[in-house]
Amino acid sequence: MSRQRPEVGSEQFKCDSSQVLHQFRPFNNDVTGNRPRDAADLHTRRDRSVKTPQRACFHVSAQEEAVEKFLDAASRGDLTQVSTLLTHGPSLINQTGNNGWTALMLAARNGHFHVVEALLSNGCDKFSVNGSAQTAYDIAKFWGHKHVSNLLSRTDDGCQRVLPGCDLGQQENYFGRETLDRLSAKRTDKAWLEAKQSDADTVYLIFSKLSPMVTSPQDDSTGGENKLCRFRFEAVQDLLQKPATVLVFLGVERRKKPSSSSPSQTKEGVQEPPAWFAVGTDEDAAELLKRCREKNCSFPKAPNRDLLKLSEEEAGVVAQARSVLAWHSRYSFCPTCGSSTKLEEAGHKRSCLNSACRSLQGVHNTCYPRIDPVVIMLVIHPDGNQCLLGRKKIFPAGLFSCLAGFVEPGETMEAAVRREVEEESGVKVGPVQYVSCQPWPMPSNLMIGCLAVAMSTDITVDQNEIEEARWFPRQQVIDSMFRAASPAFTVPPRQTIAHQLIRHWVGMNSNL
Ligand SMILES: NC(=O)C1=CN([C@@H]2O[C@H](COP(=O)(O)OP(=O)(O)OC[C@H]3O[C@@H](n4cnc5c(N)ncnc54)[C@H](O)[C@@H]3O)[C@@H](O)[C@H]2O)C=CC1
Ligand SMILES: [Mg+2]
Ligand SMILES: [Mg+2]
Ligand SMILES: [Mg+2]
Ligand SMILES: [Zn+2]
Structure with a gap:
């Protein structure tokens, strides 16, 4: 006897979809x-x-x-x-x-x-x-x-x-680690910032064309991590004098445990952890690389690939630095009146130099770094056993990923999920559940990761954006993710929230 597919809105369907979401909980990451x-x-x-x-x-x-x-x-x-x-x-x-x-x-x-x-x-x-x-x-x-x-x-x-029923375990994605304490209150403390800039323990990162200087492992085939090149004040002092240089205060190192070896002290003798700054410069990249004593230094050219090779700690720092520097490079002039602007608040604000400009009255969001919210969702088939993945033409051959799209003005996260899924695949979505999010500094997205339950299953792709979308059975996803020597499709890399959403769905249902 064949089972009929339940109608959208029928009692049977409501029951199914709530069961599909019943066991979802945000994934937990270890320390x-x-x-x-x-x-x-x-x-x-x-x-x-x-x-x-x-x-x-x-x-x-x-x-x-x-x-x-x-x-x-x-x-x-x-x-x-x-x-x-x-x-x-x-x-x-x-x-x-x-x-x-x-x-x-x-x-x-x-x-x-x-x-x-x-x-x-x-x-x-x-x-x-x-x-x-x-x-x-x-x-x-x-x-x-x-x-x-x-x-x-x-x-x-x-x-x-x-918050009963809430999973309060750590939820963290690549680019999401808060390695530094941002100390935003210090951004307006000019004396403190000046003292920190010349402090012997202060760390400077150099960015050229939004790419941080890194050292790569000698043998790239080993899959080793790239490491950020860290500079002291003397090594960047000349760059800080140049008018085109953008300096951003990123924060201070988080204290692990009180230690007796003091890295830095204030006049009162209270220990202070080292401060970190990002330096954005348009100086010649080859000349900049000569400042580094390490071998194998470079400014990686492909952020989508190369920025995924950092440690979790350094990725968190780069997410902040790159997004703020990208905003400066795109918003040199006032978006309200077109006049020149000046940097304020340790690189976290740009103010218009035209004293008659409206942006100077009250709080004006064009003065602050921009973040673009994007919903990214793993759509689950009403049977709970398949998920919807799609591929753009620009993806490497065989790669399928979660559907994603920018949230539009005046739109809720749930509405954006439903609209983007329907636009891109023709599939209608019912319940939506937030899982976790990821800063994505290419240039400044906040990826809002969700699980969503499909209310219809026929696929019609938007050929402008998506080349192909398919329902993938759970077992095929598990095999492609963990086992197969020749997988049915390529799963996005583990540093992406797309990968973590898929992994989360597979993990949540391992006992079925
Ligand atoms: N970390 C991850 O796992 C993933 C990250 N992403 C990121 O999410 C972003 C959005 O996904 P898409 O499917 O491309 O979005 P989308 O489905 O909304 O389509 C992109 C188009 O939307 C328009 N658009 C609307 N608002 C925009 C804005 N604020 N900035 C730029 N374009 C805007 C543009 O015409 C653009 O071509 C991508 O740029 C990608 O960087 C996408 C998939 C996986
Ligand atoms: Mg999209
Ligand atoms: Mg879209
Ligand atoms: Mg869109
Ligand atoms: Zn202005």
Whole structure:
């Protein structure tokens, strides 16, 4: 008997679509910013519980033996033994076994709620990651132990009570890390800024044509990270004198832990972390590169590719710096009257030099850096088992990604999702749920990542923008993402929110 497709608006459909969205929760990222890497491996082993391996070692110390016992008890869910061992050896709590797995991770992997609860109440570190960069939360979530992942995502400061049902775990995408404390109040403190500029610890980044100077790994085939070239005041002092140079105060380094080695001190003797500035210059790029002592320096030419090779920390800094510098390069003149402008607020404002200009009355948004909101959405088929991906003509061969589009004036995020999906694919969308967002500094988008449930399934692409759009079955997506030697299609790189939305959808449903 064939099942009829439910009509849009019918009771059956409403039920289906709410179920499709029922289990969606924003994805959680671990403290390193890395994504779980061995998901495919976990998939293949999903029907077996994880046991601690027996060590083939002849000289096992008493401590090693205790750790082994402890990890084994946690993975078996033996609460009594876990508690007894902890009473005798509290330092066992964060000990690791094979591939960096802690007792918490093993208990989370096998869904042992009470053991997880006991470990947390004994002060165990829930943010530590295993050799595959997964937290206990990632592991519980992947294996569909919802009660355990809920427990692990809970915060102790009462936030969960204020926002019940909310996932308050860290949600972070590439370009989204707040590496620096922006200290926006200091942008108008001229004396402080001047002192910081010549401070010996201050870090300067040099940008040419919106590209930061980086050092690349000697052998690019290893897939190593690019690193930002950091300069001191003396090395950029001459550039700061040039009228065309744009200087932007980015913030100060976030303090990790109070340390005795003081990097910098104010007159009162209070330690202050180093400040960071971005220098935008139109000086000759080859001459600029000579300032760097490192080998393999360059100003990468393809931002869409090369800016994805930074560490999470440096990507966060570049997202801010590049977007502000791009705004300066595009808005040299006043958008209201066309007069010249001057830089203010440490590079975060441009004010018109025409004293009669309207932009000087009240708060005028043309004086501040521009951000363009873009919705990006993974559209889920009403059956919950397929997702809609499309490709633009300019994409590399075989690449399919989430649909995306600029939010228009006077439009809600949800309306933008529905309009863009219908414009680009002809598919009608019902429920929309926000997942997470990503600054995208090419030049200054804020990508608003959503999941959306389709209310119709026929596809008619807008040939102007989209070359092809298709429904992809979940298994094909999983295979293309994690397993296949010759995948059915290419998934966007992990640094894109498109990738993370797809990964999130696959992960949320791994237990089905
Ligand atoms: N991080 C990620 O995973 C992804 C990022 N993106 C970014 O999202 C952006 C928007 O996606 P599209 O599908 O191109 O949008 P879209 O579907 O709205 O079409 C783009 C067209 O919209 C018009 N437009 C309207 N407002 C605009 C504005 N403020 N700036 C520029 N053009 C505007 C232009 O005619 C442009 O050609 C892309 O530029 C891309 O950089 C897109 C997909 C994945
Ligand atoms: Mg689009
Ligand atoms: Mg569009
Ligand atoms: Mg559009
Ligand atoms: Zn003006």
